[in-house]
Amino acid sequence: MRIVDTHTHLDGRQFEKDLAEVLDRAVAAGVRWMMCVGTDLASSRRCVELARRFPGRLRAAVGIHPNHWREAGPDDMDEIERLAAMPEVAAVGETGLDFHHKFTPPDEQRAAFRRHTLLALSTGKPLIVHSHKSDEEVLRILAAEGEVPPGVRHCFEGSAQVAGRYVELGFHISFAGAVTRPGHNKTKGAARAVPEQRLLVETDCPYQTPAARGGARNEPAFIVDTIEALAALRDEEPAKIASLTTANAMRLFFAELPSPAQPPGDRPALES
Numbered sequence: 343m344r345i346v347d348t349h350t351h352l353d354g355r356q357f358e359k360d361l362a363e364v365l366d367r368a369v370a371a372g373v374r375w376m377m378c379v380g381t382d383l384a385s386s387r388r389c390v391e392l393a394r395r396f397p398g399r400l401r402a403a404v405g406i407h408p409n410h411w412r413e414a415g416p417d418d419m420d421e422i423e424r425l426a427a428m429p430e431v432a433a434v435g436e437t438g439l440d441f442h443h444k445f446t447p448p449d450e451q452r453a454a455f456r457r458h459t460l461l462a463l464s465t466g467k468p469l470i471v472h473s474h475k476s477d478e479e480v481l482r483i484l485a486a487e488g489e490v491p492p493g494v495r496h497c498f499e500g501s502a503q504v505a506g507r508y509v510e511l512g513f514h515i516s517f518a519g520a521v522t523r524p525g526h527n528k529t530k531g532a533a534r535a536v537p538e539q540r541l542l543v544e545t546d547c548p549y550q551t552p553a554a555r556g557g558a559r560n561e562p563a564f565i566v567d568t569i570e571a572l573a574a575l576r577d578e579e580p581a582k583i584a585s586l587t588t589a590n591a592m593r594l595f596f597a598e599l600p601s602p603a604q605p606p607g608d609r610p611a612l613e614s
């Protein structure tokens with residue numbers, strides 16, 4: 343199998359000690375590429391650094407998560423915009439709305455999300471969208487510019503109906519560990535209904551550990567559990583789910599980029 347894990351937080355301190363082994367286990371499990379997704383400026387910088395350190399395995403997404411926007415400095419988004427132009431960066435995010443936690447007041451979240459949406463449109467890089475109890479507003483803001491950037495609604499746990507509305511806007515739907523757990527029938531219904539060309543998989547590691555892995559820290563190698571669960575739900579072979587989600591991820595995140603093998607040239611240095 344050849345798998346793309348479209349959403350990881352491998353920059354986190356949970357992976358500080360053994361990242362090389364985690365990546366080896368991912369490769370052994372068939373994971374070809376992993377997206378390292380930033381949640382604030384420091385995390386986005388680390389994702390870019392990791393994409394440089396592991397150019398054949400990792401690509402970065404840069405953005406400020408709605409739950410971290412409140413703590414961001416006044417110039418942090420300017421710096422995200424600068425990072426977004428770098429060749430190691432394959433996407434903008436994660437961004438979106440979180441009306442469950444509301445760590446950031448909703449109006450500030452909406453403005454931040456719009457700024458990320460405009461950045462995706464201006465860079466031509468896809469948008470990675472988080473939503474918690476806010477899909478209606480996310481869909482409204484995405485449609486508001488008249489032009490919807492390509493993107494993904496990550497870690498989807500909603501209904502087939504809501505998934506269908508994202509698909510209508512051209513979005514992809516990415517499933518994580520929920521489909522491996524008992525219950526979660528609404529999410530499983532969505533996992534059956536999303537059209538083949540819009541289906542993606544992710545671990546969202548270290549979070550969202552699949553059911554069979556106990557309380558362990560999640561890691562990209564465990565994505566095979568989600569692929570097997572999706573295969574069972576859709577009555578397909580796991581290899582088919584792996585190949586179609588990989589084709590979708592390559593088209594969304596990796597099509598427009600210069601080869602990662604190319605020499606770094608005069609890329610600006612990163613300070614942390």
Ligand SMILES: [Zn+2]
Pocket residue numbers: 349351379436546
């Ligand atoms: Zn995330």
